[in-house]
Amino acid sequence: MSAVTRKNRDGRTRARLFSGKAGSLLRLVFSLAITFFGLLLVTFLIGRVLPIDPVLAAVGDRAPQAVYDRVREEMGLNLPIWQQFFIYISNILQGDFGTSVLTSNPVLEDIKRVFPATLELATIATIIGVILGIPAGVFAAINKGKWPDHVVRVIGLAGYSMPIFWLGLMGLLVFYMKLDWVAGPGRLDAFYVDFIEPTTGLMLVDTLIEGDMDLFWNAVSHIILPASILAYFSLAYIARMTRSFMLEQLSQEYILTARVKGISEHRIIWRHALGNVMVPLVTVIALSYANLLEGSVLTEIIFAWPGLGLYITNSLLNADMNAVLGGTVVVGAVFISVNMLSDVLYRFLDPRARR
Amino acid sequence: MTTQISTAKPGLKQWLTSDTPQSRWQAKCGRAWLGWIKFSENKLAMIGLSVVVGLILVTIFAPLLAPYDPLAANLANRIQPPSGDHWFGTDQLGRDILSRLIYGAQYTLLIVGLVAITAAPLGLLVGTAAGFFGGWIDAVLMRITDVFLAFPKLILALAFVSALGPGIENAILAIAITAWPPYARIARAETITVRKEDYIEAARLQGTSNFALIIGHITPMCMSSLVVRVTLDMAGMILIAAGLGFLGLGAQPPMPEWGAMVSDGRQFLLEQWWVATVPGLAIFVVSLGFNLLGDGLRDVLDPRGGD
Numbered sequence: 001m002s003a004v005t006r007k008n009r010d011g012r013t014r015a016r017l018f019s020g021k022a023g024s025l026l027r028l029v030f031s032l033a034i035t036f037f038g039l040l041l042v043t044f045l046i047g048r049v050l051p052i053d054p055v056l057a058a059v060g061d062r063a064p065q066a067v068y069d070r071v072r073e074e075m076g077l078n079l080p081i082w083q084q085f086f087i088y089i090s091n092i093l094q095g096d097f098g099t100s101v102l103t104s105n106p107v108l109e110d111i112k113r114v115f116p117a118t119l120e121l122a123t124i125a126t127i128i129g130v131i132l133g134i135p136a137g138v139f140a141a142i143n144k145g146k147w148p149d150h151v152v153r154v155i156g157l158a159g160y161s162m163p164i165f166w167l168g169l170m171g172l173l174v175f176y177m178k179l180d181w182v183a184g185p186g187r188l189d190a191f192y193v194d195f196i197e198p199t200t201g202l203m204l205v206d207t208l209i210e211g212d213m214d215l216f217w218n219a220v221s222h223i224i225l226p227a228s229i230l231a232y233f234s235l236a237y238i239a240r241m242t243r244s245f246m247l248e249q250l251s252q253e254y255i256l257t258a259r260v261k262g263i264s265e266h267r268i269i270w271r272h273a274l275g276n277v278m279v280p281l282v283t284v285i286a287l288s289y290a291n292l293l294e295g296s297v298l299t300e301i302i303f304a305w306p307g308l309g310l311y312i313t314n315s316l317l318n319a320d321m322n323a324v325l326g327g328t329v330v331v332g333a334v335f336i337s338v339n340m341l342s343d344v345l346y347r348f349l350d351p352r353a354r355r
Numbered sequence: 356m357t358t359q360i361s362t363a364k365p366g367l368k369q370w371l372t373s374d375t376p377q378s379r380w381q382a383k384c385g386r387a388w389l390g391w392i393k394f395s396e397n398k399l400a401m402i403g404l405s406v407v408v409g410l411i412l413v414t415i416f417a418p419l420l421a422p423y424d425p426l427a428a429n430l431a432n433r434i435q436p437p438s439g440d441h442w443f444g445t446d447q448l449g450r451d452i453l454s455r456l457i458y459g460a461q462y463t464l465l466i467v468g469l470v471a472i473t474a475a476p477l478g479l480l481v482g483t484a485a486g487f488f489g490g491w492i493d494a495v496l497m498r499i500t501d502v503f504l505a506f507p508k509l510i511l512a513l514a515f516v517s518a519l520g521p522g523i524e525n526a527i528l529a530i531a532i533t534a535w536p537p538y539a540r541i542a543r544a545e546t547i548t549v550r551k552e553d554y555i556e557a558a559r560l561q562g563t564s565n566f567a568l569i570i571g572h573i574t575p576m577c578m579s580s581l582v583v584r585v586t587l588d589m590a591g592m593i594l595i596a597a598g599l600g601f602l603g604l605g606a607q608p609p610m611p612e613w614g615a616m617v618s619d620g621r622q623f624l625l626e627q628w629w630v631a632t633v634p635g636l637a638i639f640v641v642s643l644g645f646n647l648l649g650d651g652l653r654d655v656l657d658p659r660g661g662d
Contacts, residue, residue: 031501038502042511046518157650161643163594165601166617166635169624173632177625294507298598312510313602316517328514336505 024347032340037089039332043325044088048081097326102318107326110311115330116201117187118300118307122292124204124227129234130285134274136235137242142269144247152239159236168229168302175225183221185304192218226303230296234288241284242277249273279350286342290335390655400651406644413460423451425458425611434627443633446619448609452630455611456637462612463641466527466596467589473531475585478538479577483569485539486546497543503536509595516604523612526605530595534588541584545577579656587649590642597638613638 055072063071072078076087091097097107140152176184183189187203188196192215199206204223207216249255250273258268297309304310308327315323372389376382394400413420423441429449437444443452485496503511515529549555550573558572599605600614608615613634620631 034498035502035505038498039505042502042506043514046514157643157646158639161590161594161639161646163597163601163614163617163635163638163642165598165614166631166638169617169621169631170635173624173628291507294509297509297513298601301602312513316513317603319517321517324514324517328510331510332506335507339505 028340028344032336035336036333039329039336040089040092041085043329043332044085046328047088047321047325092329097329098322100315100320100323100326102315102320102323107323110323111308111326111330113201114306114308114311116198117203117305118293118296118309120202120204121223121227121230121296121299121305121307122289124223125230125292126234126285126289128228128231129238129288132231133235133238134242134281137239138246138269138274140239140243141246141250149243152243156236156240159232162232164229164233165298165302167232168226168299171225171229172302182225183218185302187222187305188215188218189222226299226305230292230299234285234292237288237291238281238284242281245277245280246273249276279346282349283342283346286338286345290338293331293334293338394651394655397651397654399647400654403644403647403649403651406640407648410460410464410641410644413457414464417457417461421451421454421457423454425450425455426609434623434630436627437629444627444629446616446630447623450611452616452633455616456613456634459611459613459616459634459637460641462523462606462610463593463596463638466523466530467592467645469527470531470534470592471585471589473527474534475538475581477531478535478540479542479574479581481535482539482542482544483546483573483577486543487550487565487569487573493543496539500536500539503533504540506533508533508591509598512595512599513602513604516599521604521607523606523610526596526599529599530592533595534592537584537588538581541580542577545580546573549573549576583649583653583656586645586652589645589649593638593642593645 055068055075055077076084079087095108097111099105100107100110103110136152136155140149143149172184175181196203196206196210196212196215199209203219204216207213207219246269250269255268255273258272259265263272293308296305296307297313299305300307300309301313308331312324312327312331315321315327370381371385373381373385376385394404427450429445432445432449433447435441435445435449441451441453443456446452446455481496481500485493485500511533512526512529515532516525519525519528555568555572558568563571596605597612597614597617600612601618603615603618606612606615616634617631617638620627620629620634623630
C-alpha cells in the first residue's frame with residue numbers, strides 16, 4: 001500500500017503502525033508470535049488434562065507421602081496454573097523440553113538426532129513430487145476435458161483417498177518382498193549401519209562425504225520407496241494446483257497476444273504461462289513440504305525409518321509425555337515457520353503482491 | 356401461459372420444472388430437481404454417491420449381510436486364503452475377514468458421522484459469530500482458529516488421543532477438535548458477504564435478535580459451501596481415523612475397525628497378503644467415494660469452487 005502516512009483530521013500526517021515494508025515484517029513476526037504462543041498453550045493444556053501423574057512417574061508408587069509432596073513441589077506442580085504455564089514457556093524458549101523417560105536423554109537432543117532422517121525423507125519426496133507433479137498438471141491443463149486430464153484427475157483423487165500406511169505396506173510387499181527391486185525398512189542395510197559416522201545426519205550426504213559409493217547406493221535403495229510413497233501425496237496436490245493455475249493463466253489475454261505474435265505453443269505454455277504460475281506454485285510446494293513432515297509419521301512406522309514421526313509414536317506408546325509434547329511443539333513450529341516462509345517468499349517473488 | 360400451467364393438472368415433472376412456482380416448497384423442490392439433474396450427469400459423482408449409499412446400507416444391514424460372527428475366533432481356521440467359505444479369507448484368530456469388513460463399515464460411518472455433526476456446527480457457530488459481530492470478537496475467534504489450523508492434523512490428534520487415552524470415543528473427539536477450523540473460515544467468509552445485505556437489515560428492523568439473525572438468516576447462506584467442504588473432508592477424516600486405528604490408538608481390539616485390521620495383517624504380509632490388503636482397499640474405496648461425491652456436489656452447489 002502506498003498510504004504509509006495518512007492525513008489526520010487536523011491536517012497533520014501520522015505514521016501508521018504496521019505499514020510499509022518494516023511494518024509488514026513486524027506484522028508477520030507478531031502473528032508468528034501469537035500463533036506460536038497458541039501452539040504452546042494447546043500443548044500445555046494437553047499436558048494438563050493428562051491422566052498420567054508426572055510425580056508418580058518420577059518417584060514410583062511406593063514413595064512415602066513426604067517424598068511425593070517434595071517432588072511435586074520441585075516440579076512446580078503446586079504453583080497456580082498460569083505460573084506453571086509461564087515456566088513452561090520460558091523452559092521451551094531456552095530449549096528445555098524436559099527429559100525423555102524412554103531414552104533418558106533431554107528431549108531436544110533426541111529430536112536433533114532424529115530430525116535429519118525426517119527432513120531427508122520429506123525433501124527427497126518433495127523433489128520427486130515437483131518433478132512429476134508440475135508436468136502432470138501442465139499436461140492436464142492443456143488437454144482440459146480430454147483423457148489426459150481425466151487420468152491426472154483420477155490419479156490425484158486416488159492419492160487423496162489412499163491410506164498412506166496401507167500404500168506403504170503394499171509397496172513393501174510388491175517392490176521389496178516380491179520383486180526385490182529396492183531395499184527394505186531402515187535407512188541402510190543392517191550390515192552397514194555401524195560403518196557410517198553421522199556428520200549431517202542426512203544419510204545420502206554423509207555417505208557421499210565418506211566417499212563410499214556402495215553405502216551411498218545402499219542408502220538410495222532404502223530411501224527410494226518411502227520417498228516415492230510420500231511423493232505420491234504431494235504429487236497429487238501439486239498436479240491439481242498446477243492444473244488450475246495454468247487454466248487461469250491460459251485464459252488471459254497476454255497468451256492470446258503471444259499466439260497472435262506467432263510464438264510457438266511450446267514456448268507459450270512452458271515459458272509464458274508456467275513462468276507466471278511458478279510464483280503461486282512456490283506457496284503450494286512449501287505447504288506440501290510442511291504436510292509431508294506430518295505425513296511421514298505413518299510412513300516412518302511402516303519403513304522403520306528412525307525419524308521424528310517414529311520417535312513421537314514410540315514415545316506415545318510408552319506414555320513418554322515429555323517426548324510426545326516436545327515432538328508436537330517442534331513439528332508445529334516447523335509447520336508454522338514453513339507456512340510463514342512461503343508467505344514471505346510469495347511477496348518477494350511476485351512484484352504485484354509487494355505493491 | 357402461466358394460467359395454463361396452474362390450471363392444468365400437472366404431472367410431477369411439470370410441477371418441479373414450473374417457472375412460476377406457487378409456493379416456497381415448490382420452488383425449493385424445483386431447485387433441488389435442477390441440481391439433481393446437473394449432479395446426475397456427472398458419472399464420477401454418481402459413482403461416489405453409490406459408494407456412500409452402499410456404505411450406509413451395509414452399516415444398517417450388517418447383521419443380515421455378514422456370513423459369520425465378526426468376533427468369533429476359530430484358531431483351527433486361522434489365516435486361511437480366500438475361498439468359497441471365506442471370500443476374503445480369515446485373519447490370525449480365524450475370524451472371517453468379510454464379516455469383519457462389513458461390521459467395520461459401522462465404525463467408519465460412526466466416526467465420520469459423529470465428527471461431522473460435532474465439528475461442522477462448531478465451526479459454523481465460530482465463523483458466523485466472528486463474521487457477524489466483527490471487531491475484537493472476530494479478531495479473537497480467528498486467532499484461535501489460526502492456531503488450530505497451524506497444527507498438523509494427525510499430530511494434534513495423536514497428542515489429544517495420547518492425553519485422553521486410546522479408544523474410539525477419544526479418537527472421534529480428537530478428530531473433531533482438529534476438523535472444525537476450516538469450517539469456521541468458510542462460514543466467516545460467507546457471513547461477511549451477506550451481513551450488510553438489505554434483507555438482514557429488514558429482518559433487524561422487524562426486531563429480530565442477533566441470535567435469531569445468525570441462526571435464521573445467515574446460517575442458511577453458509578450451508579451449501581459447508582456441505583461441500585464437509586463431504587470432501589470426510590475422506591480425510593476416514594484416513595485419520597484409520598491411521599489412529601492402525602497405530603492402536605483408535606478402536607480397540609477386538610473391534611473390527613479397518614485401520615486396526617490392516618495393522619493386524621502386517622505380520623503376515625509376505626505369505627498371507629490378503630489380511631492387510633483387503634481392509635486397506637475398503638478404506639480406499641470409501642474415502643474415494645466421499646471425494647468423488649464431494650467433487651460432484653461442489654460443481655452443483657458451489658460453482659465458484661470449480662474451474
